[in-house]
Amino acid sequence: MESRIADLRCKEIINVSDGCRFGYVGDVEVDLESGRVTALVVPGRLRLFGLLGREEDRIFPWESVRRFGEDIILVEADAAQVRRAERRRRREA
Template structure:
């Protein structure tokens, strides 16, 4: 299966273990030397309409990614 980085932004990241919904992919960390993806980054949720900042970003190691679906990415915690 092939996918583009732009398409990942529209996929929701969900835990296969307990169904926790982390949010949507906001960014990726890539090793420029090898070209391999190291992690997916899901932006932290806004606190009180963004006035109180936001939670920390959720960094998901590439090794935790288990499956890509049409509109979701299943990951282990």
């Protein structure tokens, strides 16, 4: 079975232990030296229709992924495993 990283963007992340839905994959972290995916990133939700910015992104380590389905990715994540990334406010010119 062949797949691409772009195919992950269409999949929703759901916690196996409590059924919590975190959202859709927005990005992945890749270790450039080994060429392996290290984490899945779910963008934070919009605050007040985006007028107040976004919540922090949620980052799921690759080790927490348990199963891939056609439409979903099942993860086993607790609060300690899920990192929240601070959004970078600086834009490169």
